[in-house]
Structures are given as C-alpha cells and as structure tokens.
Amino acid sequence: xxxxxxxxxxxxxxxxxxxxxxxxxxxxxxxxxxxxxxxxxxxxxxxxxxxxxxxxxxxxxxxxxxxxxxxxxxxxxxxxxxxxxxxxxxxxxxxxxxxxxxxxxxxxxxxxxx
Amino acid sequence: xxxxxxxxxxxxxxxxxxxxxxxxxxxxxxxxxxxxxxxxxxxxxxxxxxxxxxxxxxxxxxxxxxxxxxxxxxxxxxxxxxxxxxxxxxxxxxxxxxxxxxxxxxxxxxxxxx
Numbered sequence: 759x760x761x762x763x764x765x766x767x768x769x770x771x772x773x774x775x776x777x778x779x780x781x782x783x784x785x786x787x788x789x790x791x792x793x794x795x796x797x798x799x800x801x802x803x804x805x806x807x808x809x810x811x812x813x814x815x816x817x818x819x820x821x822x823x824x825x826x827x828x829x830x831x832x833x834x835x836x837x838x839x840x841x842x843x844x845x846x847x848x849x850x851x852x853x854x855x856x857x858x859x860x861x862x863x864x865x866x867x868x869x870x871x872x
Numbered sequence: 873x874x875x876x877x878x879x880x881x882x883x884x885x886x887x888x889x890x891x892x893x894x895x896x897x898x899x900x901x902x903x904x905x906x907x908x909x910x911x912x913x914x915x916x917x918x919x920x921x922x923x924x925x926x927x928x929x930x931x932x933x934x935x936x937x938x939x940x941x942x943x944x945x946x947x948x949x950x951x952x953x954x955x956x957x958x959x960x961x962x963x964x965x966x967x968x969x970x971x972x973x974x975x976x977x978x979x980x981x982x983x984x985x986x
Contacts, residue, residue, distance in 0.1 A: 798978075799978075799979050800979070801916070801961060801974075801976040801979075803973040806972075814973050848915060848916070852972060858903055858904035858965060858972065860906070860918055860921065861906070861918070861972075861974060862918075863908075863917075865914075866915055
C-alpha cells in the first residue's frame with residue numbers, strides 16, 4: 759500500500775547524460791511536488807503541479823523538465839547532467855491546492871553524477 | 873519570497889530531557905507550518921503541524937507553538953528517547969496563485985544519548 763513511490767531508488771551516471779526519475783502516488787491527491795536535498799541536507803522546492811498543470815517553478819535550470827501525464831504521476835527529466843545535480847530528489851503529494859494540506863514524501867532517488 | 877531560519881543546527885540532550893527547536897519565517901501570508909523528522913537515509917516524515925489560526929498543538933510528547941505576530945514557531949519534545957535522534961526540519965507554506973509548496977529550514981540534528 760505504498761502511498762508515494764519513486765523509481766529508481768539509486769541512479770549513478772556520467773556528466774552530460776540525460777536521465778529520468780519517475781514518481782507515482784496512489785492517494786488520489788491533486789498536487790505533486792519535486793524537492794531537492796543537497797549534501798548539506800537542505801530541502802528545496804523545485805516544482806509543483808496541480809491537476810497536471812505546472813504552478814511552481816522555483817528558479818530551476820531549464821535542463822530540468824517535469825512532466826505530469828496524469829494526476830497520479832509526476833516525472834522529472836534531467837538533460838546534460840552536471841556534478842552539482844548530485845543530490846537526493848524527493849517527490850511529494852498533497853490533497854488539493856488551497857494551502858495547508860499535508861505533504862507526503864516518496865522514498866527519494868539518490869542521484870550521483872560522476 | 874519566504875525565508876525560514878531554524879536554530880540550533882545541532883542539539884544534544886540526555887535521555888529524558890526536553891528538546892526545543894525554533895524557527896522564524898518572513899512571509900506573513902504563510903499559514904501552514906509542519907515539522908518533519910528525517911532519519912538517516914529515509915524520507916521526511918510529518919510529525920506535527922500547525923495552522924495559522926491555532927497557537928499551540930500537542931501530540932503526546934511533541935508540541936508546537938506558533939506566534940504569528942513575531943513570525944516564529946517552535947517544536948518541543950519532552951521526555952526524549954534515543955529513537956528521537958534524527959534531523960528535524962521546520963517548514964512554512966508558500967502559496968503562489970494556487971497550490972502549496974513548503975520552504976524548509978536548514979534542519980536540526982538532534983542526538984539523544986542514553
């Protein structure tokens with residue numbers, strides 16, 4: 759009964775490659791998010807989608823392109839990977855978009871760029 | 873935009889003592905303040921949250937207080953146990969147009985020694 763799931767769990771790749779991370783939630787939530795946690799454990803919002811529409815893009819390089827094929831999925835594609843992209847990427851979801859809804863996090867994808 | 877400051881960055885207590893973590897936020901429009909606990913290699917887990925129409929909330933050994941005028945909120949853990957050892961994050965909601973995303977503090981590493 760996994761609520762928010764992500765694949766893959768680990769991703770090791772070379773600089774310059776393109777990679778994707780997938781996220782799915784089975785909670786029936788309307789809003790999904792991507793957060794980045796860097797090596798100092800700092801959690802930062804990247805994107806927010808509500809009903810498949812982008813509503814937040816927090817100054818993320820355009821090498822990062824989220825895609826939401828439906829409400830239950832929010833995938834993250836990263837082009838031309840750089841060393842600084844190494845981090846843990848967390849997907850999250852919440853019910854509705856009126857503010858104050860609890861966000862549930864996925865298990866994270868640990869990306870290492872060599 | 874919203875900024876969340878969290879103190880202290882590390883906190884060491886003896887089992888049975890109380891622990892207090894404090895956060896301040898900058899955007900008076902923020903109306904939702906969750907606290908997350910993150911164990912090593914795991915996802916952030918919500919432990920308690922408070923909304924702006926409430927001054928205090930308690931759940932067993934955990935309590936959160938909110939002072940909207942001063943724009944600060946605090947987490948109180950009583951009768952600490954070794955399993956409380958983790959990184960704790962405070963967060964404040966931002967709400968551009970629609971949807972909710974969280975701005976996180978930089979985390980507090982709590983160590984409880986027995």
